[in-house]
Amino acid sequence: xxxxxxxxxxxxxxxxxxxxxxxxxxxxxxxxxxxxxxxxxxxxxxxxxxxxxxxxxxxxxxxxxxxxxxxxxxxxxxxxxxxxxxxxxxxxxxxxxxxxxxxxxxxxxxxxxxxxxxxxxxxxxxxxxxxxxxxxxxxxxxxxxxxxxxxxxxxxxxxxxxxxxxxxxxxxxxxxxxxxxxxxxxxxxxxxxxxxxxxxxxxxxxxxxxxxxxxxxxxxxxxxxxxxxxxxxxxxxxxxxxxxxxxxxxxxxxxxxxxxxxxxxxxxxxxxxxxxxxxxxxxxxxxxxxxxxxxxxxxxxxxxxxxxxxxxxxxxxxxxxxxxxxxxxxxxxxxxxxxxxxxxxxxxxxxxxxxxxxxxxxxxxxxxxxxxxxxxxxxxxxxxxxxxxxxxxxxxxxxxxxxxxxxxxxxxxxxxxxxxxxxxxxxxxxxxxxxxxxxxxxxxxxxxxxxxxxxxxxxxxxxxxxxxxxxxxxxxxxxxxxxxxxxxxxxxxxxxxxxxxxxxxxxxxxxxxxxxxxxxxxxxxxxxxxxxxxxxxxxxxxxxxxxxxxxxxxxxxxxxxxxxxxxxxxxxxxxxxxxxxxxxxxxxxxxxxxxxxxxxxxxxxxxxxxxxxxxxxxxxxxxxxxxxxxxxxxxxxxxxxxxxxxxxxxxxxxxxxxxxxxxxxxxxxxxxxxxxx
Numbered sequence: 110x111x112x113x114x115x116x117x118x119x120x121x122x123x124x125x126x127x128x129x130x131x132x133x134x135x136x137x138x139x140x141x142x143x144x145x146x147x148x149x150x151x152x153x154x155x156x157x158x159x160x161x162x163x164x165x166x167x168x169x170x171x172x173x174x175x176x177x178x179x180x181x182x183x184x185x186x187x188x189x190x191x192x193x194x195x196x197x198x199x200x201x202x203x204x205x206x207x208x209x210x211x212x213x214x215x216x217x218x219x220x221x222x223x224x225x226x227x228x229x230x231x232x233x234x235x236x237x238x239x240x241x242x243x244x245x246x247x248x249x250x251x252x253x254x255x256x257x258x259x260x261x262x263x264x265x266x267x268x269x270x271x272x273x274x275x276x277x278x279x280x281x282x283x284x285x286x287x288x289x290x291x292x293x294x295x296x297x298x299x300x301x302x303x304x305x306x307x308x309x310x311x312x313x314x315x316x317x318x319x320x321x322x323x324x325x326x327x328x329x330x331x332x333x334x335x336x337x338x339x340x341x342x343x344x345x346x347x348x349x350x351x352x353x354x355x356x357x358x359x360x361x362x363x364x365x366x367x368x369x370x371x372x373x374x375x376x377x378x379x380x381x382x383x384x385x386x387x388x389x390x391x392x393x394x395x396x397x398x399x400x401x402x403x404x405x406x407x408x409x410x411x412x413x414x415x416x417x418x419x420x421x422x423x424x425x426x427x428x429x430x431x432x433x434x435x436x437x438x439x440x441x442x443x444x445x446x447x448x449x450x451x452x453x454x455x456x457x458x459x460x461x462x463x464x465x466x467x468x469x470x471x472x473x474x475x476x477x478x479x480x481x482x483x484x485x486x487x488x489x490x491x492x493x494x495x496x497x498x499x500x501x502x503x504x505x506x507x508x509x510x511x512x513x514x515x516x517x518x519x520x521x522x523x524x525x526x527x528x529x530x531x532x533x534x535x536x537x538x539x540x541x542x543x544x545x546x547x548x549x550x551x552x553x554x555x556x557x558x559x560x561x562x563x564x565x566x567x568x569x570x571x572x573x574x575x576x577x578x579x580x581x582x583x584x585x586x587x588x589x590x591x592x593x594x595x596x597x598x599x600x601x602x603x604x605x606x607x608x609x610x611x612x613x614x615x616x617x618x619x620x621x622x623x624x625x626x627x628x629x630x631x632x633x634x635x636x637x638x639x640x641x642x643x644x645x646x647x648x649x650x651x652x653x654x655x656x657x658x659x660x661x662x663x664x665x666x667x668x669x670x671x672x673x674x675x676x677x678x679x680x681x682x683x684x685x686x687x688x689x690x691x692x693x694x695x696x697x698x699x700x701x702x703x704x705x706x707x708x709x710x711x712x713x714x715x716x717x718x719x720x721x722x723x724x725x726x727x728x729x730x731x732x733x734x735x736x737x738x739x740x741x742x743x744x745x746x747x748x749x750x751x752x753x754x755x756x757x758x759x760x761x762x763x764x765x766x767x768x769x770x771x772x773x774x775x776x777x778x779x780x781x782x783x784x785x786x
Contacts, residue, residue: 111141112142114143115142115147116144116145116147117297118147119149121150122151123151126439126450127153128447129428129430130377131153131376132152132153132154133152133153133376134152135147135149135171136377137157138159139163139166140166143166144167144169145167145171146171147172148172148173149171149172150173150175151177154179155173155176156180156195158187160184161184161187163189164188165190165191166189167190167191168193169277169280174198176197176198177200178200179203179228179230179232180201180202181201181202181203181204183207183211185211185213185217186217188218189219189220190222191278191279193278194224196226198229200229201229201232202226202232202248203230203251204232204234204241205218205233205234212430216236219236219239221242224279226247227246227247227248228248229248230250232251245272280292280295327474328473328474328549329473329476330550331478331550336668340397340476341397343397346398346478346672347398348399350368350369351401351402352370352373352402353370354370354373367382369385369390369400371385371402372404372405372464373432373433375430375432387467387468392475396477397477397478399480399552400472401482402465402482403484403485403556404485406495407433407494407498408432408434408435410433415492416494428449435461436461437452437453437537438457439451439458440452445498446497446504451506452501453507454508465479466544469548473548476550478550480551480552481551481553482554482556483537483554483569484556486556490519490560490632490637491516491637493515496516510529511527511529511530517633517634519561523562525564525565538576539572539576542576552587552610553584555569556589557612557614558634559590560591560627560628560629560630560635561629563597563598566598567604570598574607585609586607586609587610587611589611589614589671591614592616593626593628609669611668612671613657614635616657617653617657619647620649621707622653622656623706625642625646652676652708654674656710657673658673658676659684660710662693663694664694664696666685666693667690680778683745683746683748688720688780695718696713696718697712699711699713699719702731705723705725705729708724708725709725709729711731716736716785718785719731720780720781720782722778723778724778726772727776728769728770729768730765731767731768734764734765737762737763739760740783741758741785741786743758744770744779746779747779747780755771760783
């Protein structure tokens, strides 16, 4: 912005945390801005400038009392700033080189002046070729690195400690530039509060205006139809977008590459990489796509430096945005690892949940999906930098959570036999559901990186089920957990009906057909478990990927498989059109095939039927030693979608049998279906 005047404004009684990027009461980011006769109290940066504010900008006859931090330039390279007759009570007035502070702010002022002002301390430093000056001002001189060399800098024509003439540099320059009446034009003038004969709006007029300006939003609800999420009858989950919780940065040249973030917060700054405009975020998403939301890996961006994770002794002005806001509220008590007040885990951050709710409303109106994860385990494992400012760590909360002071902390966090932790988890889960209960386009996730025990996922589902019964609502739930935990829950007759969708995380079939899957409850992150495997432990390519896809499509035909690519859609069409879903749903993966482990697998329902996939069209051996049931054998030609009776059918069970596809030379996928009728 430019050519802005802010005058005769008073800011009193701030309530925010006393830390950097907060209480920047009067902050200029543009040019040709005049802030005059304004007052502030208990600000952290009462009168300041933002990143590369081009200037010139003026603070004239401004006053700060009980200042909790210095005024002056605080971000990189603000040009042409004038502090004219400014008084700071309680702290300093500075134009300086901040070095590595403030995300490497470096030189914060260029060609700037402090004129006839007063502060507890005065500090002026000058970059080469961009001199800053102090004239006629009062305060303890903290330092003055102004290079005095008559070849480059004229003698300093000012006297410290007493006012100099003219009384106001701004007014003098304004008068010189315009005319003698300039001072009168910027003088304080009374503003009438009388109506001056204007009539009042009638209620119906106001309602008509309001309805025109804020028309009711349309709704495009998310539905689950035929094992697929849909919106307006079209396939949904067309694309997934998350946010860069790791690399988010507030500096403008870097911010756009950070991607959108619902709960990323840079106080006073709106835009990419800072506090996103959610309307803009929603408008930029593909139709019927999904935004994946979870709380951040850390609160303060200093944690991105894993080698130095800071300490609570650091001054509060070292807090570094953007902040990844957490669901829990600050208590106003004590001092946490970031130098701010500790969390109260029984209360919730209204800003965080207001933002999540606002985006959920936009998703309903625009036909998008909010995929809201309850947890994000990353902070509870691996390096200390992940964990130091986690809200549940004892140093950061007023509650006695019983968590360790060092990582790994996951298994303790997930142990809900501890009465307080159980209550805190339950409060958080229910509050999230309460906030979003009226939204139609929310899918609830658990944690993509989860490697904890089965018991905690069961607790989470049971808490959700309890809330559903109390509120008479059914929510969409997606699971992305270790395979053994996912399988146990899908075979759980009580919890299975709650699950709408799954995704495969941290497990796969190798090229030889063997399974790799991380384990739950080890107190080790998925990455730690994966990196402990030999380099040859790799996924087996499209056929083995399709095997994973096919196993869950067969066993759970009503389940949505998120983000799982169908590498062989013709086979999928043939199988699901020809073989009844009810028959497939009874089957589970079984290690009863030999002969072609890299290209063959079986789905089994003992005493009821089998599906045997041979992706290369090769003969396979099926072990029916434990099943003496006779079966009718038919072969599904995946190219034509036709079933062909097999020679030698029916097949007697109780032994190993050889299965030979009808067209051995074709070397293409076939599916053997063994059924009792």
